Amino acid sequence: MGLSNVEAGFRNEAGIETVIGVLRQRLGDRLQTGEALRAQHAHTTTYIPGQSPDAVVFPESADDVKMIVRACADHQVPVIPFGAGSSLEGQVNAPHGGISIDMARMNRVLQVNAEDLDCTVEPGVTREQLNSDLRDTGLFFPIDPGANASIGGMTATRASGTNAVRYGTMRDNVIAVTAVTASGEEIRTARRARKSSAGYDLTRLFVGSEGTLGVLTSVTLRLQGIPQAISGGVCPFPTVEAACNAVIMTIQMGIPVARIELLDALQMKACNAYSGLSYPEGPTLFLEFHGTDAGVAEQAELFAEIAADCGGGEFQWTKEAERRTELWKARHNAYWAALQLRPGAKGISTDVCVPISRLAECVTETQEDIASTGLIAPIVGHAGDGNFHVLVLMDTENPAEIAAAEAFVGRLNARALAMDGTCTGEHGIGQGKRPYLSLEMGEGVSVMRQIKQALDPKNIMNPGKVFSFDP
Amino acid sequence: MGLSNVEAGFRNEAGIETVIGVLRQRLGDRLQTGEALRAQHAHTTTYIPGQSPDAVVFPESADDVKMIVRACADHQVPVIPFGAGSSLEGQVNAPHGGISIDMARMNRVLQVNAEDLDCTVEPGVTREQLNSDLRDTGLFFPIDPGANASIGGMTATRASGTNAVRYGTMRDNVIAVTAVTASGEEIRTARRARKSSAGYDLTRLFVGSEGTLGVLTSVTLRLQGIPQAISGGVCPFPTVEAACNAVIMTIQMGIPVARIELLDALQMKACNAYSGLSYPEGPTLFLEFHGTDAGVAEQAELFAEIAADCGGGEFQWTKEAERRTELWKARHNAYWAALQLRPGAKGISTDVCVPISRLAECVTETQEDIASTGLIAPIVGHAGDGNFHVLVLMDTENPAEIAAAEAFVGRLNARALAMDGTCTGEHGIGQGKRPYLSLEMGEGVSVMRQIKQALDPKNIMNPGKVFSFDP
Structure with missing residues (x-):
């Protein structure tokens, strides 16, 4: 930092x-x-x-x-x-x-192949624009990093977000790119087949290269059929560990959960205050299931059993759209709610990702670390992937706070690496995470x-x- | 060729x-x-x-x-x-x-992390050995290329097989590798987190590089929970096009089919003869569904409706293991059955992969091409991926036949490329497909x-x- x-x-x-x-x-x-x-x-x-x-x-x-x-x-x-x-x-x-x-200005949707569930877009197309364009096809592009990012930027940083647990990240959803390399030539990294064993995986080399190998000029993406039904809900847990155990069992049982988000106690407190809600102010999971009408009910019921086994509180869930939005309101407003924990402060988001067996330990140690520094920093996690964000609320004009936050981020990354995790699950390295890449990759950086x-x-x-x- | x-x-x-x-x-x-x-x-x-x-x-x-x-x-x-x-x-x-x-001799399973659904193995571990080792964990490694290949070899060729439509290919299921590069140093391409945005995707660079960038020394793999229930069945269609339409609708509807295999008329004829069966000798789909007890029934019922809409015959399916094996017998014995179409001949397998909207056209044109050459060559496809194999039954001592087969493979590849497909969906380039890689990738080969x-x-x-x- x-x-x-x-x-x-x-x-x-x-x-x-x-x-x-x-x-x-x-x-x-x-x-x-x-x-x-x-x-x-x-x-x-x-x-x-x-x-x-x-x-x-x-x-x-x-x-x-x-x-x-x-x-x-x-x-x-x-x-x-x-x-x-x-x-x-x-x-x-x-x-x-x-x-x-x-x-x-390179924001055209060039081609939609509904039968193949793919499309090709220029890199300036945003995620929301694409989904709006697809509205009449019965298809959607699932990756949702929160911001209305451009598809080119999402490709370049290997973005993901809340529903990567079900649909994967940009790594999994980019079929091909065209890119202008440093020599000024345009290459195409793959054709439109859903899989290929033809040579080096140039597509994956460009996904996540953050513009350091070339400028993207088009991106071919996998699309998904809009699910027939969606169910969603929210469930409190006594501890982060109990919540993470429920996540692990859900994944192990093969329940194809579409989103499974963890909010920590501080974040829940912020959400209650911001949105006038009255959730228990402890670790809480927000879930969403996609499938058939019967399927999404079955998934929710299976999760309710798992939550009960793990000591969770009541799992409130619904298939009804309006009520679902209401249940998810706290998650949707989490960022704005967090900012109100310290009005006037800037919210600086950092992310790490660990094997899910280590998630509870990593989150708990991080909370203790935050407490010891006196920082105000709620945690929101894409728990199904072992990925979580800490939003450090700071006065970016105060050198002492910057130093404290920087030292905290250093310890957070070291902690994730010690647990066989990565210094960034979805934000990328850019300038901010550069010091941690070689700690994570060792000699791999020489190959890069x-x-x-x-x-x-x-x-x-x-x-x-x-x-x-x-x- | x-x-x-x-x-x-x-x-x-x-x-x-x-x-x-x-x-x-x-x-x-x-x-x-x-x-x-x-x-x-x-x-x-x-x-x-x-x-x-x-x-x-x-x-x-x-x-x-x-x-x-x-x-x-x-x-x-x-x-x-x-x-x-x-x-x-x-x-x-x-x-x-x-x-x-x-x-x-490098065939040890080094680590199984059941909570994280991953394992790390030496490259000499075979697919069957791994699944046998995992038996007591409730987990399995899904990729099944047919042969009892080694995990290192499967990684190097970016292998896949019948259930890639559901579980992905080696590209999607390798979390990290260690490899000794040409300088004799060992690098690790990633840690064990399920996703990462930390630098270039060296894992995907090694997956599919066919040993040309280094020697793998370990592979970390994603595992899956063994599904609670499996249903499977078989359904005849009047034409390849009707069968492919059913495949497209199945995928578009988001039915998470685990396997959806296409056998052409000649292959079905061979299967009937070899296994004493009496299936209609036309294009036929073999399906398998993984999920909960209720889920696999629902999936099969949904497919039955789709098949009927597409003009298919009766979809025979079951959740009962023994009967399922019976229904799938023709698919399981397809290779041996095909060899009996020309006893003494060698079966040379080639593969291409196209967008699924072009699969029917590509298979039909290929059948016409086969007929015009006088070759005997049944077709089996991983239809959900648009990937199919042609097994050319040939006398590899006969130069005229080799020339005919070689010319046929050239036309097959050109046809797949003209349909925005790839010259190999899962076999890799090796020596055999080298002439086609530059046709497919153009300037991309220079980057490789x-x-x-x-x-x-x-x-x-x-x-x-x-x-x-x-x-």
Whole structure:
């Protein structure tokens, strides 16, 4: 969380100036250099200080992207892809300056193949836009990271969210991408078949590469049929351990739960206060089941039995949409509720992910850690994946608080790694988690660097992200 | 299918001789050079001529593998990983000679984490051995490619099989690997969390790399709870198109079918003859459903409605184990039944995979193509994935037949690619499919070559496989 991960390096001033001249001539007012717009394209949703690009360009086609990347490659100028700006670890900052490629105008749904349950979209399409476009097909795109992120950004950070426990992450739901590599060539990583054993998995190499290997120009996604029925509910537990035991049994029994979210006691207290609710202020699971009418009832009933076996309180659930929304209100408003625990503070979200057998232990130790530091930091977890978020409510102008929060995040990551987990389940490395990647991956980072060296020898693709790299 | 893909290249005779001397000293009788054993480690289950390694070694630990790879690296000698020898496209041949690393003695199940539904095994563990070991845990490893393949080999070829439609392929079920790279270092590609956004997806890079980037030393796998109930059945259709329509509707409706297999008319005829059955000799779907007792009945009933809507005949199904085995007998014996269509012939299996909307068209055109060539070649498909196999029954001593079969495979691949499919859904590229990879991937193959160059600059890791590479 410190500035140690955000070195502002060498700026190729001459190259940047030349490229801006070249691109202005070709793009006209689709290149902008106003300070406010540039600042808006640096990162805003983290504690990490913004590092503005020198210009923002708005391509409208893959050919535009190729032209832009080639110009930048010719003059060794950084290229920073920008989607919706909702990433959390400094992914769109420009520590070495350069050109931000804003994908907002590449927002067409190019193809929907209903029979194959897939679609191909430009990277600037947002998640909500896609689902709105799909409304009449009976299909939906399940991945929901919370924010109305762009599909390109979600692909680049290997995003997931509440229903990954059922539908997987972007890793599982991207069939293919097209991308412009550092040499300015566009490649396609796969065809549209649901599976393939043809060569290296370039699709998965680009998913999660955070713009460091190329700029995405289209993404082919798996879609799902909208379930016939949905049931949902909420269940309190005496301890985090009891709640996690219920999660483990649910997964082991093969109940295809669509969402299984853990809110800790502090978060529940915040939710009650914010939404005028009266839930028990202890660890609580929020669940959702997708399936047939009979299936979602059966799943809920099976879960109720498991919850009872694990010492949980009453599992309130329903198949009725309005009542379901009501039961889930606390979860939906969790972020806004948490912010009210300390009005005026900024909420900085961090995430780790551990094997689910270690989740209770990791959450409990983290709560103790939070208490000992005096931070205010509720916990919300995608419990079925062993993934949880800590929202640290902090005064980002107070150096002592920043230092305390930074030290806490360091301990949180060390704790997750010691439990055979990862320093990020879904936010990505960006700048913020860079110090932890080598702790997690060891020599694996050298292999990542070798790949980066091979595909982007001049280090123009989103430099300074994921790992330090000095070609 | 021609020998054009199987160039026998430069042999580093001096290096090979030196390495054999070095390794013999260190491994004693765990290094073998007998001709029969070497021939057995070259490929035997394809039309591709065997190309024997110069020696076979039997490591018993990751340290042995490191030592072997380092010796081979020092002297620029090829390293060819060998699992169960059940690959189909020449993956274990040694076109430049070298050392076959037989993983048979690295066959320990290292760790089973029942609460996390995962396990870690050495690469020589076979699929059947693993499931036998797991028997008492209530868990199983679902991927079933037919052969009793090794987990290392399945990982290396990104294998799948009949139930990938429900449980995914090796891509989806490998959590992490450890591998010894060309430099002789062992890396771990991920920790044990169910998801991660930490850097490049090295796990997926090794899955499907066919030994060309390193030698696997362990594989961490996702497991599944053994379903409470299984139902299964069989349903005839008037046309391949009608059968495929039923498959598409089943997937679109979100019925979590565990297996949905298509046998064509010729294959059904073979099955009737071989097993003394009396099924209609037309396109037929074999299905299996996993879930709760009520769930598997509901799924079967829903499918029966879909089948009727698509013009199918009676869907015979059952939840009773013995009767289910009986209904599935034709599918289980399909390979042996097919061989009896031409006693004495060799059955050469090839596979392609297309978007399921194109499956009927691809199968029908392929049947017409087979008819026009005079080949005898039944079709069995993993229809839910759009993946199908053609088993060409041929006299592999007859050059005219080889030429006809080779030309047929070329047309089959071109047809699949024209339908936005892949030249291999699950067998991998090896030597046999090399000519088709660049047709499929275009410039993507250059990116694969760049990665290979970065990680194995001397080209010692299973050279001559996946793509041609000349460092």
